[in-house]
Amino acid sequence: MKLAAIENPRSRQEELGQFLTATPVADFMASMFGPLPRTVRLLDAGAGAGSLTAAFVSRCCEKLDGVRAIEVTLYELDGEILDALSETMRGCEHRCADAGIRFTFIIHSADFIQEMSARLAGDLFGTHPPAFDVAIANPPYRKIGTDSAERRALRSVGVETSNLYTGFIAIIQRLLVPGGQLVGITPRSFCNGPYFRPFREDFLSHLELRRLHVFESRQAAFRDDSVLQENIIFHAVKGRHQPSELIISSSSGEHGDGITETVFPFAEIVHPHDREKFIHIPSTASHATAKETMDGLSSSLASLGVTVSTGRVVDFRLKDALRKEPERGTVPLLYPCHFNGGTVHWPKLEARKPNAILDNDETRPWLVPSGVYLLTKRFTSKEERRRLVACLFDPDQVKTKWVGFENHLNYFHTCGHGLERTLAVGLYAFLNSTVVDQYFRRFSGHTQVNATDLRTLAYPDRDTLQAMGRDMKTLDLSQDEIDQLVTKHLHACR
Numbered sequence: 001m002k003l004a005a006i007e008n009p010r011s012r013q014e015e016l017g018q019f020l021t022a023t024p025v026a027d028f029m030a031s032m033f034g035p036l037p038r039t040v041r042l043l044d045a046g047a048g049a050g051s052l053t054a055a056f057v058s059r060c061c062e063k064l065d066g067v068r069a070i071e072v073t074l075y076e077l078d079g080e081i082l083d084a085l086s087e088t089m090r091g092c093e094h095r096c097a098d099a100g101i102r103f104t105f106i107i108h109s110a111d112f113i114q115e116m117s118a119r120l121a122g123d124l125f126g127t128h129p130p131a132f133d134v135a136i137a138n139p140p141y142r143k144i145g146t147d148s149a150e151r152r153a154l155r156s157v158g159v160e161t162s163n164l165y166t167g168f169i170a171i172i173q174r175l176l177v178p179g180g181q182l183v184g185i186t187p188r189s190f191c192n193g194p195y196f197r198p199f200r201e202d203f204l205s206h207l208e209l210r211r212l213h214v215f216e217s218r219q220a221a222f223r224d225d226s227v228l229q230e231n232i233i234f235h236a237v238k239g240r241h242q243p244s245e246l247i248i249s250s251s252s253g254e255h256g257d258g259i260t261e262t263v264f265p266f267a268e269i270v271h272p273h274d275r276e277k278f279i280h281i282p283s284t285a286s287h288a289t290a291k292e293t294m295d296g297l298s299s300s301l302a303s304l305g306v307t308v309s310t311g312r313v314v315d316f317r318l319k320d321a322l323r324k325e326p327e328r329g330t331v332p333l334l335y336p337c338h339f340n341g342g343t344v345h346w347p348k349l350e351a352r353k354p355n356a357i358l359d360n361d362e363t364r365p366w367l368v369p370s371g372v373y374l375l376t377k378r379f380t381s382k383e384e385r386r387r388l389v390a391c392l393f394d395p396d397q398v399k400t401k402w403v404g405f406e407n408h409l410n411y412f413h414t415c416g417h418g419l420e421r422t423l424a425v426g427l428y429a430f431l432n433s434t435v436v437d438q439y440f441r442r443f444s445g446h447t448q449v450n451a452t453d454l455r456t457l458a459y460p461d462r463d464t465l466q467a468m469g470r471d472m473k474t475l476d477l478s479q480d481e482i483d484q485l486v487t488k489h490l491h492a493c494r
């Protein structure tokens with residue numbers, strides 16, 4: 001079906017979280033639905049120009065699998081796109097008439113979150129929330145502040161979430177009838193990370209996951225973020241019992257390319273004892289191998305007596321204490337730009353970031369005593385080969401009594417003090433290995449590495465880590481050399 005051309009200025013698109021779905025992706029999404037009722041009440045929230053409804057209608061008209069009527073409810077906030085949306089719906093009407101399917105639609109030019117939250121909360125006297133058999137969604141993607149109107153509306157129906165897209169999905173879920181189906185395309189960020197935990201709990205206790213699809217190619221990510229953000233498509237059914245198995249599929253994202261499908265036990269996707277409820281998506285063979293290796297590890301950071309924290313120095317809060325160059329009364333301040341292979345290069349006077357921070361009563365609570373610390377970047381660039389990038393802070397190289405770790409770093413420590421050296425070096429090898437990176441990619445689709453992500457990993461026991469540490473004669477090893485060393489020790493400890 002032909003879709004009307006839209007032109008919206010970029011700033012407006014960003015404000016509305018408006019990234020339209022290309023027809024092949026929309027068709028693919030529509031193909032994921034299971035058997036449908038004879039009369040389908042369809043919800044398209046954040047409808048844009050209507051490409052998702054058009055794809056759904058095409059699917060029903062082509063399949064002719066018993067659908068006799070489609071009643072669509074569309075929500076779209078952008079007045080500029082409504083003509084295009086109406087035009088697409090008229091196209092749907094014609095298509096359905098030809099196929100002998102009754103088609104009706106209603107477009108609400110309104111805020112979906114505000115309107116539905118009020119109806120779900122019972123604030124609008126005499127109006128019940130509508131019920132839907134099917135929803136298809138590419139919701140707007142934008143952060144929502146703690147005090148924003150959206151956040152307050154969502155809170156009124158028990159939804160606590162920091163992004164508009166998860167707010168949309170949580171509301172859509174509430175409007176589905178038992179057994180109702182949802183196919184959505186969203187960023188993958190909800191699958192891990194502490195901020196999305198309440199959403200994951202809400203999602204997994206009301207929606208049964210049937211299928212997850214990821215794109216291997218980054219070009220397929222149609223959201224033009226400055227950081228890498230993968231998208232996923234999911235098919236879920238309203239209900240409280242997760243299936244024993246589900247399908248994980250992947251495709252390159254290039255038009256017409258093949259799709260690889262594998263069936264996994266649900267317990268491999270959401271680990272039964274994981275309190276964080278991370279959603280793992282093993283989409284390549286190396287993800288599966290990484291899982292096997294990590295399953296053989298029995299230690300946690302806590303059992304090793306090690307803690308990982310986010311760097312305490314939030315630079316804009318301590319602006320007056322920052323110094324470009326070290327001077328009397330200052331101590332080293334480390335940013336990711338100080339990472340230099342396996343160790344720290346400090347000071348780095350050519351960098352734009354400060355190199356030092358005053359050591360006084362105001363700053364001391366944000367500093368740590370000198371010692372051997374393992375540091376990881378919280379954000380890696382798209383070009384970086386691994387998501388996990390660790391380096392060692394060595395007090396033999398940077399002589400100081402106290403040191404500041406800036407907030408874009410995570411640091412591993414023992415009760416606020418440095419680590420025993422061979423343990424730290426062993427952790428360095430382990431976290432920089434390909435196997436850990438591949439495991440990490442099962443549950444994270446973006447370049448951010450949270451301290452929680454590092455806490456949920458399984459680790460080798462202390463003896464094995466120390467043996468790895470002793471075996472690392474230098475930190476300056478190639479990726480292959482690190483991988484060989486780590487593999488050798490992980491096999492030896494089995």
Ligand SMILES: C[S@@+](CC[C@H](N)C(=O)[O-])C[C@H]1O[C@@H](n2cnc3c(N)ncnc32)[C@H](O)[C@@H]1O
Pocket residue numbers: 016017018019020021022045046047048049050051052075076077078081110111112113114137138139140141
């Ligand atoms: C990511 S776009 C997807 C559009 C369309 N579903 C598609 O797949 O091509 C999200 C749409 O939601 C609309 N939108 C944003 N906030 C909204 C709100 N609070 N209520 C209703 N629509 C909203 C935007 O204008 C945009 O058209």
